[in-house]
Amino acid sequence: MKILVAVKQVAALDEDFEFRGDGRDVDPDFFIRDLNEWDDFSLEEAVKIKEASSTPVDVVAVSVGPDDVDEVLRKCLAKGADRAVRVWDDAIEGSDPIAIARVLAAVAKHEAPDMVFAGVQSSDQSFASTGIATAAFLDWPHAAVVSELNYAPGAKTAVFRRELEGGLLHEVEIQCPAVLTIQLGINRPRYASLRSIKQAAAKPIEVLSLADLSLSAADVGEAGSASRVRRMYMPDKGRAQLIEGDAAAQAERLAAIIREFKGDSA
Amino acid sequence: MSGVLIIAEQRRGELRPQSVELITAARGVRREGDAVSIAIIGAAPDAFIPSLSLAGVDEIITIKVAAVEFDPETVEGAVAALIAERKPDVVLVPHSVDSFGYAAALAAKLGLGFATDVFRAQRIDGELVATRGGYGQKVAVEVDFPGRSTVLLAVRGNAFKAPEQTAAPRITAFEAPATASRSQAREFIELPAGDDVDMTGAEFILTIGRGIGEEAKVGQFRELADAIGATLGCSRPIADAGWLPKSRQVGQSGKTASACKLYIAMGVSGAIQHLAGMKHVSTIVAVNSDANASIFGVAKYGIVGDIFEVANELRRLF
Secondary structure, eight states: OEEEEEOOEEEEEOTTOOBOTTSSSBOGGGEEEEEOHHHHHHHHHHHHHHHHOSSOOEEEEEEESOGGGHHHHHHHHHTTOSEEEEEOOGGGTTOOHHHHHHHHHHHHHHHOOSEEEEESOOTTTOOOOHHHHHHHHHTOOEEEEEEEEEOOTTOSEEEEEEEOTTSEEEEEEEESSOEEEEOTTSSOOOOOOHHHHHHHHHSOOEEEOTGGGTOOGGGSTTTTOSOEEEEEEOOOOOOOEEOOSOHHHHHHHHHHHHHHHHHHHO | OOOEEEEOOEETTEEOTHHHHHHHHHHHHOOTTOOEEEEEEESSGGGGHHHHOBTTOSEEEEEEOSOSSOOHHHHHHHHHHHHHHHOOSEEEEEOSHHHHTTHHHHHHHHTOEEEEEEEEEEEETTEEEEEEEETTTTEEEEEEOTTOSSEEEEEOTTSSOOOOSBOOOEEEEEOOOOOOOSEEEEEEEEOOOOSSOOGGGOSEEEEEOGGGOSGGGHHHHHHHHHHHTOEEEEOHHHHHTTSSOGGGBBSSSSBOOTTOOEEEEESOOOOHHHHHHHTTOSEEEEEESOTTOGGGGTOSEEEESOHHHHHHHHHHTO
16 A cells, blocks of 8 residues: 655745846745645655554655755655655746646556545645646545544545635545645644654665656746746735834834723723 | 636535635736726635626626535636636636635646736736745745746735625626546534634634744743733644644735734734734734844734843833
8 A cells, every 4th residue: 555645845934035136036046945835744644554554555755846846855765655756857947836746646647546535735836736636637536634534444435624715624525545734733743753754864865857757847847837936926915003112112102902891992 | 819717616505705805906917998897716706796796897607516615626627618718818716725725726727827826917018917925025026937838826815805895797697617536525524622712713823833933831821811901812833733723823825814903913923824814903012132023014013122132121111
């Protein structure tokens, strides 16, 4: 049995960042990179299922990106993934979630897992699209925002709850294999032990090219994407009226706001 | 290729309010003379006709399907058939939990231009341009869709105001081919209360976020909330970590704090889902050490500073 977990190396921005020369992205010098928070939960879910299973399960982490992405894949290995696969080709640069999904679907065809997990969204670009588009290219059943899951590897169906707006859950049964996007809070992701981090450093990361997946440059990059970035810019700054002064002065103004509200509502 | 097609959402017999905000979004993307159609999919779609009969809608398209509640493959099948027949140049859907489940699949299968979480949509020299957030809402990203005859946009909630005036659009029933769906919806489950708090009815909420750093700090903010007469709430990471019950979580996926009028957020950076769930509050005060935190974008008042110092000083005043 096999569970494929799609992960992304996301970028947070340094406090004083600058845009790239062409104005279409942030200068990567200002990126602080890490494993996408959602993917931490989907990896943990796969590892938990593996640990609870009576039949052997391989958890395979896959990411699309250049070699610095190995860092997040090693993190996945340290947290319990059995194997890590990375796909890269310079033509992939500039891909949107649809093009990335085409690559992930090709990996899934190659790996033939029993289930695919992806995070609901990425913390940097927040498209909430990659996992579900991957399902479309595979023509697999799919569901988004799974916050509770009952699945035994090899089972014909899984039962899950998707987290709706306003504190409501919706229970659904789905045929397997399927692609599920996993929500924060579905579990408590573990920390990697020093020992497992050391072991992960010695494990190989399998690198695949587009050709290995029978894809061409036209399938990825701008040609294979459903949108193209025209420009990035600083949005209008927040409209919050800043309360200045030291903490005591700020608290006093805040207390006045509270008292005014209580006066109004009393 | 013409016209704007809106896909409305319904759940448990009620229209999702985001659906009608798209009518206003359609105004910015339609070409002169183009019709705006709004489609509603359900087991009894006619029931939604009155709430969709709003100014700016030329046509309501009812699509009757077997599934009573949202099912991704049913919606994909129905919308794909409708797009094939109508060939709209823009399709608008709410950026919502339901659309997370089907919009990207539809875009991938049909080869549509596609962007999500769009808060501005316009035509620049005739070309469709959508704006969304990037890098945790720190930047705005303009995207276009070269060579795509149909573009699907998932539009952020509260980015557009729903029309208030009613109208009498024409009604069309559309026959969608039956879909053999591979998933089966069962029942809805309300989030368990967890403790005796009622976030829905609370008028004054003090919320703590990741900025409190550790569970041991929860107690002092609970005490502060009591002292100032606020209900203690929390952002998602605090509830996910189990530091406070899920019933205390506010934001889009937490309890809807619909009665809230004064909202003090301490150490809440303001993930988009949190902000979306609190935008209706008239007075938001954000306290955060990061002057760039997105929450300052929706707050009325901002305090850039150490939340513990401000909390301690505030406690002294009550």
